Amino acid sequence: MNKFFLTSLVIGALSVAAAADANAWTRTATGSGPRGTSSVTATGSCANGSCSRNVTRTGPAGNTYTRTGTISR
Secondary structure, X not given: OHHHHHHHHHHHHHHHHHHOOOOEEEEEEEEEEOOEEEEXXXXXXXXXXXXXXXXXXXXXXXXXXXXXXXXXX
């Protein structure tokens, strides 16, 4: 269930970035499960036909995974 929630959050955040023009956004979420608490933070912005985003996930063991990306028209 937590994976579904976190995945939905990231997909929703990326959809906002694709539709927005010259806007910045931030989304955060935390989920708790049998192994502990995980969190995700997604940020992004669009300007001049280019959108970028940064997603950082932290697992229950404290491991952090960051993914960044940019797309241009």
